[in-house]
Amino acid sequence: xxxxxxxxxxxxxxxxxxxxxxxxxxxxxxxxxxxxxxxxxxxxxxxxxxxxxxxxxxxxxxxxxxxxxxxxxxxxxxxxxxxxxxxxxxxxxxxxxxxxxxxxxxxxxxxxxxxxxxxxxxxxxxxxxxxxxxxxxxxxxxxxxxxxxxxxxxxxxxxxxxxxxxxxxxxxxxxxxxxxxxxxxxxxxxxxxxxxxxxxxxxxxxxxxxxxxxxxxxxxxxxxxxxxxxxxxxxxxxxxxxxxxxxxxxxxxxxxxxxxxxxxxxxxxxxxxxxxxxxxxxxxxxxxxxxx
Amino acid sequence: xxxxxxxxxxxxxxxxxxxxxxxxxxxxxxxxxxxxxxxxxxxxxxxxxxxxxxxxxxxxxxxxxxxxxxxxxxxxxxxxxxxxxxxxxxxxxxxxxxxxxxxxxxxxxxxxxxxxxxxxxxxxxxxxxxxxxxxxxxxxxxxxxxxxxxxxxxxxxxxxxxxxxxxxxxxxxxxxxxxxxxxxxxxxxxxxxxxxxxxxxxxxxxxxxxxxxxxxxxxxxxxxxxxxxxxxxxxxxxxxxxxxxxxxxxxxxxxxxxxxxxxxxxxxxxxxxxxxxxxxxxxxxxxxxxxxxxxxxx
Numbered sequence: 321x322x323x324x325x326x327x328x329x330x331x332x333x334x335x336x337x338x339x340x341x342x343x344x345x346x347x348x349x350x351x352x353x354x355x356x357x358x359x360x361x362x363x364x365x366x367x368x369x370x371x372x373x374x375x376x377x378x379x380x381x382x383x384x385x386x387x388x389x390x391x392x393x394x395x396x397x398x399x400x401x402x403x404x405x406x407x408x409x410x411x412x413x414x415x416x417x418x419x420x421x422x423x424x425x426x427x428x429x430x431x432x433x434x435x436x437x438x439x440x441x442x443x444x445x446x447x448x449x450x451x452x453x454x455x456x457x458x459x460x461x462x463x464x465x466x467x468x469x470x471x472x473x474x475x476x477x478x479x480x481x482x483x484x485x486x487x488x489x490x491x492x493x494x495x496x497x498x499x500x501x502x503x504x505x506x507x508x509x510x511x512x513x514x515x516x517x518x519x520x521x522x523x524x525x526x527x528x529x530x531x532x533x534x535x536x537x538x539x540x541x542x543x544x545x546x547x548x549x550x551x552x553x554x555x556x557x558x559x560x561x562x563x564x565x566x567x568x569x570x571x572x573x574x575x576x577x578x579x580x581x582x583x584x585x586x587x588x589x590x591x592x593x594x595x596x597x598x599x600x601x602x603x604x605x606x607x608x609x610x611x612x
Numbered sequence: 613x614x615x616x617x618x619x620x621x622x623x624x625x626x627x628x629x630x631x632x633x634x635x636x637x638x639x640x641x642x643x644x645x646x647x648x649x650x651x652x653x654x655x656x657x658x659x660x661x662x663x664x665x666x667x668x669x670x671x672x673x674x675x676x677x678x679x680x681x682x683x684x685x686x687x688x689x690x691x692x693x694x695x696x697x698x699x700x701x702x703x704x705x706x707x708x709x710x711x712x713x714x715x716x717x718x719x720x721x722x723x724x725x726x727x728x729x730x731x732x733x734x735x736x737x738x739x740x741x742x743x744x745x746x747x748x749x750x751x752x753x754x755x756x757x758x759x760x761x762x763x764x765x766x767x768x769x770x771x772x773x774x775x776x777x778x779x780x781x782x783x784x785x786x787x788x789x790x791x792x793x794x795x796x797x798x799x800x801x802x803x804x805x806x807x808x809x810x811x812x813x814x815x816x817x818x819x820x821x822x823x824x825x826x827x828x829x830x831x832x833x834x835x836x837x838x839x840x841x842x843x844x845x846x847x848x849x850x851x852x853x854x855x856x857x858x859x860x861x862x863x864x865x866x867x868x869x870x871x872x873x874x875x876x877x878x879x880x881x882x883x884x885x886x887x888x889x890x891x892x893x894x895x896x897x898x899x900x901x902x903x904x905x906x907x908x909x910x
Binding site: 348358449452454458483486543563587591593602 | 627630631632634635637638639641642645646647648649650652653656665705708709712713715717723724725726727728729730732733734735736737738740741742743744745750751754755758759785789793797842845846848849852853856866867870871874875880883884886887888890891894895898899902905906
């Protein structure tokens with residue numbers, strides 16, 4: 321994806337090139353418009369939204385909707401704003417990402433450098449588990465979380481996200497480590513280095529790019545998850561569930577500006593991660609999964 | 613001396629076992645929480661469970677009931693429409709944008725993130741944005757009226773027959789940029805020598821792409837198809853946020869059907885049966901793909 325690789329560009333005339341730019345810009349508009357509308361309208365007072373044009377900039381700029389969405393909007397029955405739910409999401413996402421990435425790394429290491437009979441079957445089972453529709457596990461999961469006493473809690477959600485995230489992280493690390501020369505690992509073994517020393521000293525130091533991919537992937541998935549949060553969140557609902565409660569509540573006046581501010585608040589962490597590290601993510605993802 | 617030999621023996625054995633020990637927690641979690649749970653749900657789908665799991669086997673009654681429900685047929689036919697359009701449009705837009713972006717475009721570095729950023733958002737956020745944008749009273753239709761186009765009408769989201777297409781629009785908006793990135797990576801991986809040779813032979817731009825480039829993108833097409841198809845079957849959040857399954861039941865999908873039958877209508881057996889059908893659909897798509905993937909890598 322960088323300048324080093326050549327494009328397959330063909331020679332084209334001036335009119336064609338203008339057309340190409342036009343199409344590309346139109347699509348850029350298509351992708352930007354809904355988000356632009358949200359941002360602009362989150363900064364307007366409510367009467368300007370219901371009476372005015374969604375495309376126009378605010379006549380009176382206000383951050384009141386943002387403050388309201390953050391700390392005083394009605395979520396369900398409590399006027400708490402989104403703040404406590406934002407915290408829930410953070411408390412859930414950090415351990416879930418850390419644990420699933422750690423497990424994925426060590427699994428990938430075993431599955432490529434310490435192969436054994438049947439390892440391909442295990443990998444196949446893990447791989448398929450990435451793609452299952454989660455409806456198939458909802459009923460027993462509800463029962464088990466209750467039996468373990470972690471239903472409706474942050475640890476419960478962390479467990480769920482680790483279990484259904486480890487397939488993807490293993491896939492990433494396995495594909496990445498598969499390209500790492502096994503001779504180096506053999507040489508270290510002959511020198512007497514053990515399982516963990518080889519992992520720490522030889523493989524982990526070169527795992528930067530794939531760790532970025534794994535962390536971003538897991539962070540985005542766990543933060544954006546709605547199904548598990550809504551099913552098992554209980555008293556510790558994550559941000560997406562709270563946002564849906566805010567937006568679809570049927571009582572009182574619909575405060576669209578507050579809804580938009582809330583939606584952007586919910587999107588902010590993943591957007592930030594994406595803006596800061598998105599280019600590495602796409603690069604690593606393509607190297608890992610498409611060309612495999 | 614014998615003890616020392618035993619010791620060495622023990623250590624080699626240990627070295628052999630460590631990798632398996634390290635892998636075992638993940639394998640155990642997977643066997644219980646994925647495959648154990650799948651078997652459990654399959655079992656429930658043959659029981660008369662209502663509000664809580666029951667273990668009385670009643671044969672295939674739940675499946676018979678399920679396929680007799682008009683709500684389930686609505687969900688399945690909605691999924692067929694949604695998946696077909698979603699996969700086709702995403703692939704078409706993704707491929708077009710990738711090919712156009714690949715023409716040594718100035719500002720590619722600016723455009724790429726703009727196309728891609730929606731994939732960082734939650735479907736709930738996407739749904740919130742589009743629900744409003746598509747609302748005739750305040751969104752696009754209203755704006756067009758204010759701009760003087762009085763006869764402009766766009767009320768799909770309130771129209772039983774058209775609402776499913778609004779789900780397609782929002783879903784395409786969210787993922788087509790990602791498909792573009794997959795195709796772009798594929799294009800950048802093509803050996804330029806092949807293209808130069810074809811150009812020297814006098815192939816036109818159009819036939820160059822149609823005859824040579826697009827066939828070479830086969831792996832990218834396959835990955836895109838698998839990813840989009842499984843996303844389509846799993847679609848849940850977007851429907852909840854955008855239409856809530858409505859108007860009426862017009863935009864129910866199997867995922868929303870399963871949830872409401874299991875947890876709000878207390879028809880757990882039927883809900884489990886619908887989940888099994890969903891799993892089988894995904895398995896039918898994934899199995900051949902996974903099989904070929906694993907075989908190739910040996």
